[in-house]
Amino acid sequence: MEKTNYQLITELDKVFTPKDFGVITNAEAGLVKCALQLDARDGMDLCNLRDMVVMYFHIKALESDTRRMALTESDKLSAITYVIDCAKVDRGLEP
Numbered sequence: 330m331e332k333t334n335y336q337l338i339t340e341l342d343k344v345f346t347p348k349d350f351g352v353i354t355n356a357e358a359g360l361v362k363c364a365l366q367l368d369a370r371d372g373m374d375l376c377n378l379r380d381m382v383v384m385y386f387h388i389k390a391l392e393s394d395t396r397r398m399a400l401t402e403s404d405k406l407s408a409i410t411y412v413i414d415c416a417k418v419d420r421g422l423e424p
Contacts, residue, residue: 334381338381340364342386345364347408361409367413370416383410386409
């Protein structure tokens with residue numbers, strides 16, 4: 330990987346917002362998987378990435394100007410961590 334987790338997350342954040350609240354499509358999951366390079370990561374790397382995603386979007390939600398923006402950031406967090414957790418489970422790890 331040529332970019333840090335932070336760089337990959339911020340790039341994903343610019344182009345990713347789930348179309349429907351509380352739901353992630355296969356196409357959206359594929360975007361997350363590709364953007365965060367999940368196939369190239371081992372178990373520890375996935376855990377570290379997940380932690381960074383949680384911190385990044387938690388801070389963005391806290392800094393949001395409105396409740397609606399905070400919910401959007403929380404929805405992104407939920408969708409992205411779901412995809413990462415699926416990758417962890419696929420490798421036999423706890424989500």
